[in-house]
Amino acid sequence: MATVHREVPIDAGPEEVWAAIRDWGEVHHRLVPGYVVDTRVDGEARVVMFTEGTVLREVVVSLDDDARRIAYAVVDGSLDVVHHHASMQVFAEAGGRSRFVWIVDVLPHSLAEPIAAMVDEGIRVIQRTLEAAAARVS
Template identity: 35%
Template sequence: MASIRREIQVAVPPAQAWDALRDVGRIHERLVRGFVTRCELEGDVRAITFANGMSVRERIIDVDDAERRVVWSALGDPFAHHNASVQAFESGDGGTRLVWIADLLPDALEEKVAGLIEQGLGAMKQTLEGVD
């Protein structure tokens, strides 16, 4: 099973980053503008469309306020298995360290998904810091 872990520092307080991260139905507006262009939440499943035109359905597994962690799972092809989380940690300088972890099958998707995660973290930084 491929396991990917990436992180990024953002120059906003953890409470501000968490407020956007936990708003799972508005990530296209509040968290990853430009990376995700559409997000519709129905119950615990969100349908998202990326800027590259790719669409995916994701089940929201957990929104944990105490740990500032959101967990989701992509549903269906091309994944045999997918589970991911993003967690917001205090970075010690007043900012936030965002950690994104994804476990997935098949292993052949690792490079593609890692690239998407890196793009997503970049979009988080730009969106949260208000850089356009």
């Protein structure tokens, strides 16, 4: 199984970062606007539509407000995945900043590179979006 692990500092408080990540049905507005064009909650799942046309159906595996961690799995979609499990977690850093950690485990191994590219782009948008939101508040 391939693992993609990324971390990025975010100039925003952990509560604000966590609130945006936790907002399961609003990822296209609060987390990655422009990268994800739409999100639709369908029962316990969400359907995420990316700019380049990828559509994924995801379900929450675990949601832990105390640890500021969400884990989710792709259960259907336009990527030919055998297994896709991801987690996002927010840690408090000095000076009111946050550290955002995103880990994705995926099979087959051949999807590691395209998934890593998606995570890299996503994390850049997340950082930019959350820092801009924090700047508007302060």
